Amino acid sequence: MNLDEYRRTASAWLLDNAPSGEPPEGDPVARAKDFMARLYDAGYSGITWPARWGGQGLTQAEERAFAAAARDFTLPTYVFSIGLGMTGPTLVDRGTDEQRERFVRPLLRGEEIWCQLFSEPGAGSDVASLQTRAVRDGDNWIVNGQKVWTSVAHHADWGLLLARTDVEVPKHKGLTMFVVDMRHPGVTVRPLKDMTGRANFNEIFFDDVPIPDEHRVGEVNDGWSVAVTTLLHERLSISAGVGMGAGRDDPTSLAALRQVVDTTDPLVRDELVELHIRTRALALFNQRLSQETKAGIFPGARGSAAKLLLAELYLFQADLATRLVGPESVVGGHPLAHAISQAPGMSLGGGTNEIMRNIIGDRVLNLPPEPRVDKTVPFKDLKVGTQG
Numbered sequence: 001m002n003l004d005e006y007r008r009t010a011s012a013w014l015l016d017n018a019p020s021g022e023p024p025e026g027d028p029v030a031r032a033k034d035f036m037a038r039l040y041d042a043g044y045s046g047i048t049w050p051a052r053w054g055g056q057g058l059t060q061a062e063e064r065a066f067a068a069a070a071r072d073f074t075l076p077t078y079v080f081s082i083g084l085g086m087t088g089p090t091l092v093d094r095g096t097d098e099q100r101e102r103f104v105r106p107l108l109r110g111e112e113i114w115c116q117l118f119s120e121p122g123a124g125s126d127v128a129s130l131q132t133r134a135v136r137d138g139d140n141w142i143v144n145g146q147k148v149w150t151s152v153a154h155h156a157d158w159g160l161l162l163a164r165t166d167v168e169v170p171k172h173k174g175l176t177m178f179v180v181d182m183r184h185p186g187v188t189v190r191p192l193k194d195m196t197g198r199a200n201f202n203e204i205f206f207d208d209v210p211i212p213d214e215h216r217v218g219e220v221n222d223g224w225s226v227a228v229t230t231l232l233h234e235r236l237s238i239s240a241g242v243g244m245g246a247g248r249d250d251p252t253s254l255a256a257l258r259q260v261v262d263t264t265d266p267l268v269r270d271e272l273v274e275l276h277i278r279t280r281a282l283a284l285f286n287q288r289l290s291q292e293t294k295a296g297i298f299p300g301a302r303g304s305a306a307k308l309l310l311a312e313l314y315l316f317q318a319d320l321a322t323r324l325v326g327p328e329s330v331v332g333g334h335p336l337a338h339a340i341s342q343a344p345g346m347s348l349g350g351g352t353n354e355i356m357r358n359i360i361g362d363r364v365l366n367l368p369p370e371p372r373v374d375k376t377v378p379f380k381d382l383k384v385g386t387q388g
Contacts, residue, residue: 003061006066007065010065010069014069014070017035018035018070019031029079029113029155033110035110040108040109043056045110046108047062048063050092054108060290078152080113080114082114084108085234085236086116086233087116087160090160090229091179092104094229099214112157112158114159115159115182116151116159116160117180120146129384130145130162131145131384132146132147132161133165134165134178137210141165141210141216143163143180144206146205149192150202152200153189153204159204160180161180162178163178163223165221167378167380170376170378170379174379176216176220176221176223179211179217180206186207188207189204190202190203190205195341232293232298234307234350235303236286236299236306252339257321257325260325268324271324278309281309282306282313289303289306301362301363301364304356304360307350311347314346315344315346317339318339
């Protein structure tokens with residue numbers, strides 16, 4: 001099937017299967033799972049993922065063709081975004097064959113929902129300072145601690161957990177990655193409301209939660225390198241689809257703003273052109289990084305550049321919408337109010353803008369790094385978070 005035919009077939013399938021109009025009553029997660037199952041069975045979930053583990057085994061060209069077909073639809077896939085964009089790719093890259101066999105296909109088909117368990121109250125931007133402990137007990141690891149700002153954890157069946165397994169070594173060297181059962185009775189999930197009034201992320205408490213060693217991802221105390229893999233996928237997935245139709249329902253997007261502002265004003269047109277340039281440039285940059293990743297070329301810290309550019313784009317869009325539409329745009333109930341309130345969150349989630357700039361300066365531009373006094377000190381001797 002050539003690409004034009006592939007896109008036409010995908011468009012026809014979406015026209016028949018993608019939701020339209022107001023969402024029906026009932027459980028939205030159940031509806032999302034039903035849609036993901038049909039998406040997978042039709043061959044449109046995991047398009048470039050390895051066929052051996054349940055993907056379609058196709059190329060970036062088919063993935064871009066499907067994205068182009070999907071740009072006019074709003075797909076109910078948010079609860080699967082962490083699994084599809086972060087934890088699933090990590091398992092494909094770093095998991096065992098048994099882990100891939102067990103987890104990847106159910107993830108792609110929407111049968112199981114995943115979350116990512118990195119940040120803690122005392123370890124946000126400095127994730128390596130985390131204190132959640134995993135202690136070996138025979139064939140199991142016993143986990144105790146707390147995580148926070150965890151998206152979709154209140155729906156999740158499984159989580160990718162980064163925990164400390166050795167306090168006698170420097171903080172980056174004593175971490176291990178695990179797959180944890182979010183339905184275990186020792187796991188407590190508490191939703192947290194943000195400034196928009198919604199509760200899309202959570203705080204999680206682990207009390208003597210056993211994890212079998214077969215659910216360890218990577219080697220013991222090599223969790224930081226696994227986490228770097230996850231963070232790379234996270235930053236790429238956060239910016240994925242920008243300019244390719246992913247913002248169809250975003251009231252601050254170019255298409256939406258053109259409907260509510262005076263486009264005959266040359267100054268307004270200049271502002272809208274600037275928004276188009278920023279959006280399209282980021283879309284192409286992200287597409288290049290994605291193609292390199294699929295080709296086995298590690299984008300490294302340039303993924304942080306994509307994430308930083310997206311955060312700045314969100315802030316620019318919110319500021320532009322406020323200036324062009326006027327004060328009524330921030331009044332509760334206005335279509336723009338939620339989007340404007342949500343925009344600052346993008347500069348925090350997935351790594352703050354300041355951390356992204358440090359990474360880019362250090363690892364892309366080769367600028368002198370900031371002084372660090374904790375890279376050679378055993379974790380037990382550090383004063384981090386609530387410790388010591």
